[in-house]
Amino acid sequence: MNKFLYKIQQFMIGRNGLDRFNKFLFLIYAVLIIVNIFVNSLIIYLIELALAGYIVFRTLSKNLYRRGRENQAYMKIEAPVKAFFVRQKNKIRDIKTHRYIRCKHCKAQLRVKHRKGKHTVRCPKCRQEFSVNIRI
Numbered sequence: 001m002n003k004f005l006y007k008i009q010q011f012m013i014g015r016n017g018l019d020r021f022n023k024f025l026f027l028i029y030a031v032l033i034i035v036n037i038f039v040n041s042l043i044i045y046l047i048e049l050a051l052a053g054y055i056v057f058r059t060l061s062k063n064l065y066r067r068g069r070e071n072q073a074y075m076k077i078e079a080p081v082k083a084f085f086v087r088q089k090n091k092i093r094d095i096k097t098h099r100y101i102r103c104k105h106c107k108a109q110l111r112v113k114h115r116k117g118k119h120t121v122r123c124p125k126c127r128q129e130f131s132v133n134i135r136i
């Protein structure tokens, strides 16, 4: 292995490194840089500097317990947002063959075949039957 990479690897032992929260912060940092190219604001520049400092601090931090808790708190927020976008992507993918409906009893999202008219559907989660009317 390259001697320089080996030294970096040795330096990073016991440090937080790049977790998902850091990657998200880096994405915000990149967006702020691009926005500031057009806006050229001192306030955004100072936010960029603070964010860059925080990213470096989190990456090099040896307090793995606290960084891990921050990362878990972030991932609790990220999971439902990510699930929402995956559902939207699936709705677009299946637009010709299926429809997505909510169970009237437990609010679970169900994927039913696209057949126009009234149908009776059984929710696989709560086992309740209810009727749906698929119009388009």
Ligand SMILES: [Zn+2]
Binding pocket: 103, 104, 105, 106, 107, 108, 123, 124, 125, 126, 127, 128
């Ligand atoms: Zn249900």
